[in-house]
Amino acid sequence: MLNVCTPEEAIEIIRREFAGCSTDTELLPLSSCVGRVLAEDITANEYVPDFDRSTVDGYAVRAADTFGCSDAMPAVLTLRGIVSMGSSSGIVIHEGECAYVPTGGEIPEGADAMVMIEHSESYGNEEIGILKAAAPGNNIIYRGDDVFPGKTVLKAGRVLRAEDIGALAALGMSEVALKKRPAIGIISTGDELVPVGKKPGAGQVRDVNSDMLASSVELFGAQAKQFGIIKDGYMRLRSAIVENLDSCDALLISGGSSVGQMDSTCAVIEELGTLLLHGIAMKPGKPTIMGRIGSKPVIGLPGHPAAAFFVSDIFVRELTAIMLGIAPRSFTASALLTEAVSANHGRAHYCGVVLSEQDGKLCARPVRSKSGLISSLAGCDGYFCIPRDSEGCAKGDEITVFLR
Amino acid sequence: MLNVCTPEEAIEIIRREFAGCSTDTELLPLSSCVGRVLAEDITANEYVPDFDRSTVDGYAVRAADTFGCSDAMPAVLTLRGIVSMGSSSGIVIHEGECAYVPTGGEIPEGADAMVMIEHSESYGNEEIGILKAAAPGNNIIYRGDDVFPGKTVLKAGRVLRAEDIGALAALGMSEVALKKRPAIGIISTGDELVPVGKKPGAGQVRDVNSDMLASSVELFGAQAKQFGIIKDGYMRLRSAIVENLDSCDALLISGGSSVGQMDSTCAVIEELGTLLLHGIAMKPGKPTIMGRIGSKPVIGLPGHPAAAFFVSDIFVRELTAIMLGIAPRSFTASALLTEAVSANHGRAHYCGVVLSEQDGKLCARPVRSKSGLISSLAGCDGYFCIPRDSEGCAKGDEITVFLR
DSSP states (O other), rough: OOOOOOOHHHHHHHHSTTOOOOEEEEEEGGGGGSSSSOOSSSEESSSSSSSSSEESSEEEGGGGGTTOOOOOEEEEEEEEEETTTSSSSBBBBOOEEEEEETTHHHHHHHEEEEGGGGGEOOOOOTEEOOOOOOTTTTTTEEESBBBBBOOOEEOOBBBBBBHHHHHHHHHSEEEEEEOOOEHEEEEETTTEEOOOOOOOTTOOOOHHHHHHHHHHHHTTTTTEEEEEOOOOOOHHHHHHHHHTTTTEEEEEEOOSSHHHHHHHHHHHHHSSSEEEOOEEEEEETOOOOEETTTTTEEEEEEHHHHHHHHHHIIIIHHHHHHHTTTTOOOOEEEEEEOOOOOOTTTTTEEEEEEEETTTTTEEEEOOOOOTTTTTTTTTTTTTEEETTSEEOOTTTOOOEEEEE | OOOOOOOHHHHHHHHSTTTTTTOOOEEEEEEOOTBBBBBBBOOOOSSSSSSSSEEEEEEEEOOOGTTTSSSSSSSEEEEEEEEOSSSSSOOBTTTTEEEEEEETOOOOTOOOOOEEGEEEEEEEETTTEEOOOOTTTTTTEESSSOOOOOOEOOOOOOOOOOOHHHHHTTOOOOOOEEEHHHOOEEEEEEETEEOSSSSTTTTTOOOOOOHHHHHHHHHHHHEEEEEEEOOOOOHHHHHHHHGGGGSEEEEEEEEEHHHHHHHHHHHHHHHHEEEEEEBEEHHHHOOEEEEEETTTEEEOSSSSSSHHHHHHIIIIHHHHHHHHOOOOOOOEEEEEEEOEEEEOOOSSSEEEEEEEEEEEEEEEEEEEOOOSSSTTTTOOSEEEEEOOOSSSEOOOOOEEEEEE
C-alpha cells in the first residue's frame, strides 16, 4: 500500500512516469487544424509575399521626386500606367514618373515609395500632382517582409489558433502535421450504476461519470472512448482492462471508491502493471489511484461525480497535456471571496464558485455542498483551492479562481 | 457614405441591429453537447439521488446509540446485515443495531448516521464496537440533496462544461436542447488571390482569410461555410452574395479593401439591403463594412490578414455570441509592457504580444510589424489595445492582454 500523496506530488508522478507517452503525428487538411497541436516546427522555404506590395491605393513613385512638395507646390509626375491586381506590374518607373497601384498590387520596378491617393490630384493628360513628400519604403510591404526562407513561423507544441491557421495558409500548407489526439478509454464500475437513459431502481443511480469524463477529456484535446459500465468484481474489472487497453492510449476507471472496490482496482493494476499512487490528499478526490500497465497510464477516479470532476480537471488534464506535448492550459482570475471557507485537516480543498462584479471588483461566492454532488458544480463559473497547510480562507481574501 | 465609427460604436451597432438573429434549437445526444450552448433552462422533475446514500464505507447507526462512546468505551451494536450496492437495503435498524453500508449504498430505515469503518471494531458474533460518536446526518447524502423536483440546475445560454454534462447525466437527459451553431458563410474576393494549395504567380498571393476566418468562427461556436474565392467586380460579388446568402445565417466577405473594391461591397449591400457601418477607427482593421441583407448580417472585412483577424476576433466574435445567446467569452491577463508603443492618431491600435514571466511578474513584449503581416501574429500569446484617445503606452505600463 502506497502512502497518500499531495496534489503537487501526484503531478510530479504524472510528469515523471508518463513523459514517454507522447502521441504520434498525423497529417490533416488545414481546415481541420484549429485547436489541434502542431507536431513539428514550421519553417518557411519561400517568401511571403513573393513581391513588393503596396499597402494603400495610390501612386508608386521615386521618393526623391516628391521631396519638398506640398499642397501649395505639388510635384508633378507623369503617369506611366496602372498596375492590375494579381499580375506582374510590367511597368518601370523612371525619374519624374509614377504608376497607379491598388492596395496589394505589385510595386513597379524603379519605384521605392507609395503615396496615398488622398495626397494626390490628377490634372488629366496623364499628369499627377503629388501633395505630400514620401520617404523611401513608405506604404510598401517588401518581398519576404512577412515570411522568408528559413524563418520559423510556428513551433511544435503550439495549440493552433485562427491566426496560426492564417500563417499556415500564407505558406501554402494545405496539410499540416499534428499530434494525434490521445485515445482515452473510460470505464465506469459499480453494481449501483444504470445508463443515463434508464430510470434508476431502488438503490441505483445513473452513470454520471462516463459522459462527464468523456466531455472533460475532449476539452483537453483527447478523444474519448466510452467502454460502458461494468459490475463490481476483480475478474470483471481485470477482463475489462485487458480487453480495452489495446484500443486506447490511457484508461480512466471511475467508481470503486469503496474500500473493497478500490482495493480491487489497485490489485488489478499491481497484477498487470505497476501501482504508482494510492490516494491524494485532496477533498473531494482522495480515493484516486494511478498506475501503469505496459507503457499506458491507468487512473482510478472516485465514483462520486464531483470528486471525479476535480481529479479529471487537475490530473487527467495534466496527463493529456503531456501526451500532446503541451503545457496544460487553464485560465485564472483573481477574485474576492464573499464568505469564509474553512480548511480541511491536511487536504487541499477544492470548491466551486459563482462570480459576480460588485463595485467594479470581481467577487467569488463559494458554493457549499456535500462531497459528490455534481449539481453544485454545474453552473459554476470556476473553482479555487484552499491549500492543505492553510487555516482556511477569510471573507474578503483574494483567491485565484480557475475559470470554467 | 457613413462616417467611420469607434470600435465601441461598432459593438453597439451589432448588439442593436442583430439582437433578433438568434439561432434555432436542436436536440443532440448528451455525448455531443460539451462546448455547446444550452437552449433552455434545465429544471429537474425528479430526486437525485432518489434514496438516502452513504458517503463512506462503514456502519449505519442510530446516532443516539453512539453518544458518549469512545475508544476506551465503545458502543456495542448488533450487526443486522450488510447492504449491497445497487439494491434496496431491505434492512430496518432498531435501537442497539447497525448495518454495514458501502460508499454509495442505501441507508437502512431507522438509521440516521454513518460511522466510518475506521472508527469501529468487530468483536465477531455480529457484535460491532463503535469508537466515535456520530451526529444525526453524518456521512449521509439525503434523497434530493443533489437535485429535487423544481430545482433549476442549468440556465439557458450556458456554454456546457464537463461538470454540466455530469449534472445532465444525473438527471437522465440523454438528449439535450441546444442552440444551433450559426452557419457563417465566408467569401474571399480579389483578383490577386489563389487557393492555399496553389503556388502564387507574379503579383499573386494565397487566400489566407478563408481558412483563417473559418477557424475563427468555429472557435466562436459557429459553423463555417467556405464559398471560395471570387474575382473582383460588382456583378460577381452581387451574384456570389445572392447565391450563397440563403444557405447561411451570416456572411463574411473579406478583401476588397482597395477603395474601388470597398465601394463595390458597400454598393452591393446598399442595393440588396442596408449599410450600417463603413469604416472603424481601429488599426489594423479600418476598412470594415457592416450591413444587413434581409435579416442577415453581412460583414465586409479587410483583405489584409492581420486586419481581418482583429475584426473577426472582436466583431465577428460579438456577432456569433449574439446569435448563440451568450456573452462573448475571452480570457484576459494583466501584464507589464516591456517596451513603449506609440498611439495612433485617433484609432484604437491592436498589437500582438508574447508573454513571459520575469521576476514572478507577467511581462508582455509587443510584436511590431507592418499592417497585414499574419506571421507576426502567429505564435503570439495574445494581444492588447492602445485606446484611440491615449498618448500611447510606456515601458512598464500594466496592460490587459486578451489571451489566445
